[in-house]
Amino acid sequence: MSKDKRILVIASGNQGKIREFQGLLADLPVTVEAQPDGLDVDETGETFQANARIKAQAVARLTGHWALADDSGLSVTALQGAPGVHSSRYAPTDAERIAKLLAAMDGLQERSAEFRAALCIAAPDGNVLLEVEGCCEGQITREPRGNGGFGYDPIFEVSKTRRTFAEMPPAEKKHYGHRGRAFALLKNPLQDLIKAS
Template identity: 75%
Template sequence: MSGHERRLVIASGNQGKIREFKQLLSGLPIQVEAQPDGLDVDETGSTFRDNARIKAKVVARLTGDWALADDSGLSVDALAGAPGVHSARYAPTDQERIAKLLNALNGVADRSAHFCAALCIAAPGGELLLEVEGRCDGSIASEPRGDDGFGYDPVFEVTGTGRTFAEMTPNEKKKHGHRGRAFALLQPELDRLLAKS
């Protein structure tokens, strides 16, 4: 590949998410950038995939680079799939979101839930280059556990592990997590795109 690497802008203002993507993308011949400060995209979609598309297209158009957006969230069966696409806006802070969720599940026996991550890469002309979705099943713990991760990680216990995302190393989270799984689907496709361009 030639000396200049393709820039890929992460369509997110979430520092935790940007860090995670930089780790996930570290093996590829691309320069990963955060989206410009102060950029706020209205997420008006009704599904994770819709929102990922909206964010990727807007950021690609505004930056003139390829943009990678993810829309992900937590869906809890007993809450009819809530918080779902509103996961990030469920309450003002991570702590408050977790407290609100645990409160909503107070006394509820069925604590099954899943995380879904939809990833989308768009080109500046509005073309969708890639779309994938990853899913991770688990349940909501009765109280937060672990010091790593962000968002709902301390209360999401991954099926078959007995541990929350916040109790896992980054590599374990990559292996089990919805974003890591979506990324495993994305990476070979992105390799092909990069080889073509």
């Protein structure tokens, strides 16, 4: 590792998410590492931003390096914002989460929803260095469409595209997606932080 590269630990055990961040961070002078195996941080926050902060601070303290955490999920208007911060725990598997959400919306005309992604970078002393939030608006389809993506992607139709995330190639999903939008807000300030450190 060259001395001008800073280690940035991704506060996640999800390999797909780590690969996504490695791609997003590829042209920054950082060495991306996964959090230690077996680490599980309790997400006790009531907002995506609070959960991202909890995870980033815990992993930064534990590893002694800057840590980047994200918390994201789906908020459905007709369900008073559910599943929200419980998106990944709404049911045991992606297929069951989709089935449960579609059942909860059965017969509802109001289908608007949004994906939100909160990103937080924390230092080992617990200081929050950066926080941003990205949003993608759309609506819940009446049945799954497409074979790509993961999670709720097959039932989330992105506004003005007439396609679900699961029907989009990865580059297009990155363009419209909440995590890509949040990262676009994070990138330049992160670059400045690295230069100043």
